Amino acid sequence: MPLKARIIIAVLSFLLFSFVLNLIRKRRMGIEYSILWLSVSSVILITSIWQNIGDRIAHFIGIDYPPALFFLIAIFFLILILLHFSLEMTKLKGQNKTLVQEMSLLKQFMRKTTTE
Amino acid sequence: MGGKETKKRCLVIIPAYNEEMRIGDVIAAARAVDRVDEVVVIDDCSSDHTAEIARKAGATVVSLVVNLGYGAALHTGYKYSYDHGYDVTVQIDGDGQHDPRYIQSLIEALESKRCDVVVGSRFLGSMRKYDAPLFRRVGMRFFSFLIYLFTKNEITDPTSGYQALNRNVIELFARGNLYPSDYPDADVIILLNNMGFKIMEIPVVMYENKTGQSMHSGLKPLYYVVKMLLSIFTVLFGKHRTFLRRTHPCL
Numbered sequence: 435m436p437l438k439a440r441i442i443i444a445v446l447s448f449l450l451f452s453f454v455l456n457l458i459r460k461r462r463m464g465i466e467y468s469i470l471w472l473s474v475s476s477v478i479l480i481t482s483i484w485q486n487i488g489d490r491i492a493h494f495i496g497i498d499y500p501p502a503l504f505f506l507i508a509i510f511f512l513i514l515i516l517l518h519f520s521l522e523m524t525k526l527k528g529q530n531k532t533l534v535q536e537m538s539l540l541k542q543f544m545r546k547t548t549t550e
Numbered sequence: 551m552g553g554k555e556t557k558k559r560c561l562v563i564i565p566a567y568n569e570e571m572r573i574g575d576v577i578a579a580a581r582a583v584d585r586v587d588e589v590v591v592i593d594d595c596s597s598d599h600t601a602e603i604a605r606k607a608g609a610t611v612v613s614l615v616v617n618l619g620y621g622a623a624l625h626t627g628y629k630y631s632y633d634h635g636y637d638v639t640v641q642i643d644g645d646g647q648h649d650p651r652y653i654q655s656l657i658e659a660l661e662s663k664r665c666d667v668v669v670g671s672r673f674l675g676s677m678r679k680y681d682a683p684l685f686r687r688v689g690m691r692f693f694s695f696l697i698y699l700f701t702k703n704e705i706t707d708p709t710s711g712y713q714a715l716n717r718n719v720i721e722l723f724a725r726g727n728l729y730p731s732d733y734p735d736a737d738v739i740i741l742l743n744n745m746g747f748k749i750m751e752i753p754v755v756m757y758e759n760k761t762g763q764s765m766h767s768g769l770k771p772l773y774y775v776v777k778m779l780l781s782i783f784t785v786l787f788g789k790h791r792t793f794l795r796r797t798h799p800c801l
Contacts, residue, residue, distance in 0.1 A: 541613070
């Protein structure tokens with residue numbers, strides 16, 4: 435793979451990695467959400483720095499055009515991250531529903547007791 | 551429950567969203583039914599005067615602070631019923647489609663036939679023909695067929711929101727998270743049947759929705775059918791059995 439492309443990919447993935455680390459340090463991102471982001475950036479970082487490992491993996495799994503390996507890695511992790519969001523959204527929606535229901539019932543109860 | 555010969559307490563749940571024109575009549579008719587002890591309206595965050603009119607008509611009103619949808623509103627009613635210890639719960643739509651005179655028949659059927667759920671069907675018996683669009687009729691037939699396939703129970707009107715439920719079913723839904731948020735249908739019937747609850751139908755009269763605004767328009771029917779098939783899949787192969795054994799050791 436061309437050196438120039440590898441350097442650019444390495445710099446970008448390093449920036450992403452340190453950005454996410456900084457976000458969890460400042461507690462702006464929950465650790466449970468950072469893990470997948472840190473994984474994808476570190477895998478891409480290692481693949482781009484390590485001499486020829488990218489070409490060898492690409493060749494091993496039958497990809498003729500080695501830079502496409504980065505797309506494969508990125509898309510794979512992005513799908514995982516999106517899936518994770520769907521799970522979290524489902525959980526939040528359920529919790530939100532229960533909260534609204536219980537709160538509305540409580541409000542009704544309060545109204546009843548204050549008007550009696 | 552049971553054992554004692556005390557009179558069973560009956561609650562009527564009316565989920566309502568912007569029904570100020572019709573809710574008053576439905577409540578008055580429901581309250582006039584002999585066996586009904588309380589009528590509770592679950593106001594699904596209406597933007598009109600549904601809540602005030604319902605209160606004036608003598609109903610208890612639980613106003614959801616956020617619009618949650620039909621199923622979640624009903625679910626709230628089940629929680630109310632469970633918290634207040636009702637033995638029988640009847641659910642009826644607030645849009646005037648269901649004739650409240652059948653509340654009594656639903657309650658009586660639930661008690662005399664010793665079943666857990668009684669569904670009011672618009673297709674059973676010699677009732678007036680209910681005219682629905684072709685796609686809708688085909689869909690209903692299809693889901694009735696699926697229910698028969700998986701439960702060997704003939705339910706002609708699985709979409710009917712006019713039902714009576716006993717305390718065991720109410721407890722199951724009130725305490726768990728099994729009840730769907732949007733439109734409960736064949737999935738709920740198959741779920742209950744597979745858990746050993748007894749379901750039967752009696753004929754009721756239903757009127758067409760006067761405003762004509764149906765929940766099924768545009769691409770929604772397709773979404774609805776796919777969603778319902780997936781929901782039936784989760785009911786048939788889901789993990790709720792183990793969940794239930796934890797929360798309901800008796801089942």
